[in-house]
Amino acid sequence: MAERASESEMQVLGALWDDSPQTASELTSRVGAANGWTQATVKTLLARLVQKGAVTTEADGRRYLYRPAIARADTVADESQRFVDRLFGGRVSPLIAHLAEREALTDTDIAEIEALLRKLKS
Amino acid sequence: MAERASESEMQVLGALWDDSPQTASELTSRVGAANGWTQATVKTLLARLVQKGAVTTEADGRRYLYRPAIARADTVADESQRFVDRLFGGRVSPLIAHLAEREALTDTDIAEIEALLRKLKS
DNA sequence: GCGTATTGACTACATTTGTAGTCGATGTGG
DNA sequence: CCACATCGACTACAAATGTAGTCAATACGC
Numbered sequence: 001m002a003e004r005a006s007e008s009e010m011q012v013l014g015a016l017w018d019d020s021p022q023t024a025s026e027l028t029s030r031v032g033a034a035n036g037w038t039q040a041t042v043k044t045l046l047a048r049l050v051q052k053g054a055v056t057t058e059a060d061g062r063r064y065l066y067r068p069a070i071a072r073a074d075t076v077a078d079e080s081q082r083f084v085d086r087l088f089g090g091r092v093s094p095l096i097a098h099l100a101e102r103e104a105l106t107d108t109d110i111a112e113i114e115a116l117l118r119k120l121k122s
Numbered sequence: 123m124a125e126r127a128s129e130s131e132m133q134v135l136g137a138l139w140d141d142s143p144q145t146a147s148e149l150t151s152r153v154g155a156a157n158g159w160t161q162a163t164v165k166t167l168l169a170r171l172v173q174k175g176a177v178t179t180e181a182d183g184r185r186y187l188y189r190p191a192i193a194r195a196d197t198v199a200d201e202s203q204r205f206v207d208r209l210f211g212g213r214v215s216p217l218i219a220h221l222a223e224r225e226a227l228t229d230t231d232i233a234e235i236e237a238l239l240r241k242l243k244s
Numbered sequence: 245g246c247g248t249a250t251t252g253a254c255t256a257c258a259t260t261t262g263t264a265g266t267c268g269a270t271g272t273g274g
Numbered sequence: 275c276c277a278c279a280t281c282g283a284c285t286a287c288a289a290a291t292g293t294a295g296t297c298a299a300t301a302c303g304c
Binding site: 023024025039043046047062063064 | 280281282283284
Binding site: 007010011014073075076077079080083084086087088091092093095096097098099100105108109110112113114116117120121 | 129132133136195197198199201202205206208209210213214215217218219220221222223227230231232234235236238239242243
């Protein structure tokens with residue numbers, strides 16, 4: 001089982017979920033730039049992700065192509081569970097209630113959620 | 123602004139939100155036992171929370187009574203925001219969609235969420 | 245009063261995380 | 275062919291985190 005990725009590592013992993021494979025340079029341009037990290041930092045993050053088994057490499061000439069080795073959905077599931085447990089005692093609706101209260105929900109969000117719920121009930 | 127509490131520290135803080143004030147012993151019995159931590163560990167966590175300004179102490183004879191110094195709602199708000207940003211690019215509905223898919227939503231949850239949304243729209 | 249249990253203060257230390265530098269190998273443009 | 279750019283490997287190192295031990299003071303039961 002792959003170990004958990006740290007928050008920074010998760011940024012890199014997220015970029016790979018969005019688009020893969022990518023080279024270290026590409027990732028530096030995207031994630032690095034977005035977070036103010038140098039290439040060196042991004043490479044360290046990549047190395048750690050590989051070591052944790054969360055990312056795989058494929059040689060492409062002199063460099064590597066990086067690909068996620070774990071599914072976004074699985075990771076998101078684990079993290080969501082941990083999160084809801086940690087802050088909301090495992091209950092989901094308090095989370096929604098909270099998000100709603102903080103006005104973190106746009107009208108579009110609300111519409112989408114309602115549509116989801118309708119589908120869930122059918 | 124108080125610094126963020128780590129995950130372990132959050133466990134202790136959570137217990138204080140549920141019930142406060144509490145002594146270190148009480149917290150060890152609850153949180154410590156639940157997590158397999160010794161008294162020493164719980165005390166360290168408490169000391170760090172105090173140092174971070176997340177918990178206050180009040181002398182009670184030879185010992186302290188511990189109380190949360192930051193509101194659950196505020197912390198939950200910050201953490202939720204970070205979480206949604208980190209895993210869902212800041213969008214809330216993918217989170218709901220995910221929870222729904224994983225059947226993490228009970229019928230009660232669904233009903234509660236619908237009620238919330240109705241209220242939101244009015 | 246005195247031994248014993250309890251408590252906070254202080255110390256300890258390995259691991260993880262954030263952030264980056266260096267360096268040797270190798271590919272590339274001219 | 276060769277200077278230069280680029281890449282991964284390895285190294286560095288401070289701060290945060292997880293986990294706990296030790297110790298001196300003190301309160302409490304007898």
